[in-house]
Amino acid sequence: MQETWATSAGLDLHLEMSGAGLRASLESALREAISSGRLTPGTALPASRALARDLGVARNTVVDAYGQLVAEGWLAARHGSGTWVAERIRPPVPAVVAQPPAVQPLVRYDLRAGVPDLSAFPRTAWLAAARRALARTPAAALGYGDPRGLEPLRVALAGYLSRARGVAVTPERIVVCAGYSQALDLICRALGESGASSVGVEGFGHHAHSRIAAASGLQLSPLDVDEHGVVASALTNEDAVLLTPAHQFPLGVALHSRRRREVVDWAVGTGRLVVEDDYDGEFRYDRQAIGALQSLAPEHVAYAGTASKSLAPGLRLAWLVLPARLVDDVVSAKRAAGMLSSSLDQITLAEFITSGGYDRQVRRVRLAYRQRRDRLVAELARRAPQVHLTGIAAGMHALVTLPPATREQDVIGEAARRGLALEGLSEFRTGTQQRDPALVVGYATPPAHALSTAIARLCATLNVTT
């Protein structure tokens, strides 16, 4: 950058002329001089002819630059009175503004539940599907889109969900969402708008989900959960209930068939809604996957699924299969806030499903997660037999019940000192139900090469604290 001193009418202008076009450079230099306070409001600028001579540029360059900055409001001008720095120019924007992140201990091994093995995302296959999808998609698909989601994806999902999860579905009942959180948010908005006031939630679960329901004005009614799943007999006059039937989060139990029918009987008998969060339904290890609860009562169950665990949370692809009476309300809620999912990711997923790639991916990661589950089971049995491991038949997390006198925080703290991140069951309590102390252990997150060490540190931690 050349530095040029321009002196005019006793005023020193220090302009740094960068390598860009002369007029743009002059404009930038003037803006910077003004915003930094070197040129103060009310200061008269040199006449264009004089400044041009000082800078060695064409007069029109200065005239145009002045004109631009007048249009933008940095300068003011009046014919015959020259050009001056306008009033009310603010100082430069400070660079660091966000709240500094809370100091975290260094996490080198993460056995918390929720995030799949991100290195398992099939980058090459996904890109290939994206290329094929883009090659054949009409331009119109790149527009503002159908709030229900693009039809090719809804058609592909209908076929997949029917086949793989036993969902009773047609494409018109599907609403594509940007993640389960959005899906839940839309249902809760629709419920709130139709006069609902309360929703049953499992006594242990994600607080983020409870908060979403509460944000729509719904009162939360926690329901006890035992080894057969939610205690369905506790349902009374809640307007809806949120469940994780295939693999309770975080306890890991499957909703017993008798409880499934109790829940359905309640919903049908009272005309209420069940929201089925099938976040990991494809990942069942010891037997065939249990089909969706939704198929027992499609008009009383809103089924929610996601690609977050099988592909990656970053894709923001999830789906709802809705009772007929809810479709219009949920679509309206989605359209109102313009919350549409990326068209590109939708058409890519549609192609990925149709080409069989999604099935292959699910099989691949299911096998990988089963092997991780097996390792966790074997290692804990061998090296920390004092704890009790349950919820291992499916999914990507399990429950490690600790001896009754143990304090979850002691274990978590000891793990942190070993660079291992853990979560306790009590962190997920939504009501008042008491259970033995336990850890919610996810085994999907560490990269494959790091899993053994993560489990070893877990065992070491347990052996010190229990």
Next chain:
Amino acid sequence: MQETWATSAGLDLHLEMSGAGLRASLESALREAISSGRLTPGTALPASRALARDLGVARNTVVDAYGQLVAEGWLAARHGSGTWVAERIRPPVPAVVAQPPAVQPLVRYDLRAGVPDLSAFPRTAWLAAARRALARTPAAALGYGDPRGLEPLRVALAGYLSRARGVAVTPERIVVCAGYSQALDLICRALGESGASSVGVEGFGHHAHSRIAAASGLQLSPLDVDEHGVVASALTNEDAVLLTPAHQFPLGVALHSRRRREVVDWAVGTGRLVVEDDYDGEFRYDRQAIGALQSLAPEHVAYAGTASKSLAPGLRLAWLVLPARLVDDVVSAKRAAGMLSSSLDQITLAEFITSGGYDRQVRRVRLAYRQRRDRLVAELARRAPQVHLTGIAAGMHALVTLPPATREQDVIGEAARRGLALEGLSEFRTGTQQRDPALVVGYATPPAHALSTAIARLCATLNVTT
């Protein structure tokens, strides 16, 4: 599909055995028979040995199939009492549920504003950027992500916005959003939470945007708009104001420099917020683009930009540059509902910007839209000189003011009969301001080969109705 009649204990079972595995086929067949009502609740099923003999399958196949359907709740069983169809099974889900779309006249040419030329989306370049981005991105970027948006994108955007729009920005002030609607929704939520009660809106604008503000409990205060933009002197004690300063939508005027300073003075003087919707700020034709209003008062202006017009609305990529005091609130609002943008699209856009592809795309479509603008101007001047065209200096839409006695609906109806979609100015009125009848004409949407015909039909329509 083979059809097999199985008769047992006087009961006819008509099972369609498909090509899939025998057990899965039997399960599907039983589910279908039950859900269709052919097997009614309480009906006893044949003993497994008997059904197996009738179907010619192994007994274990039947035992497993029964067990699966018991687990799913379709059947009930008690040791020694056999297996029967459970109570409360619903009839099959009807296929057609969505409200049939309102009957629309056939639109063959679309001159409504809002959607860019979707065929201009750079598919090859975008895919190449996606490939490069995925190749170099760490797996962690595919997780649940930073609610502010991935850092590489915020860094790339900070550089681009500073250079191309004169925005005063650092990456920490940016929040990536899934479209302008989400961006506006987040700001309105933050405003509502901090006690704001009213927001000024331009007297003509998108109703969807007003609705988003109203959804956060904000009262709308429409402000008149004239040939210099919003009448800033009408601002009183609104808590915020929503503006389209570079190219007013729908009138097409640029906010005059004096009005820009009035607005900034108001915001700074009263401590209120300006929301700058810079939806088409890069598309200025007759002169250099006017820099963002935000740079005059970065702590009092929330700047919003989008890739919807330069790339495609389907990408769902938009961004906010926020005053320091709003960053945490907006990020909290975004985190609360899990409304995160696709990681893949974010890293691809970051790569696209960094590699210069975004600049090339903007230049390319700006040239294309300017040529379209020129054609519209020329054709209207030549063939329908009775109308007055304004707002043509920028963007992708213009205002066609009609003779005072014309009814907008007459013109729109006549256009519809010619397969041409148009919108009238009055459809965008948010308050009570009166103006001459006019059309808001977008010239970006038709594919290049269709533009001439679209304009010709517009002229023909005008010549019949005015």
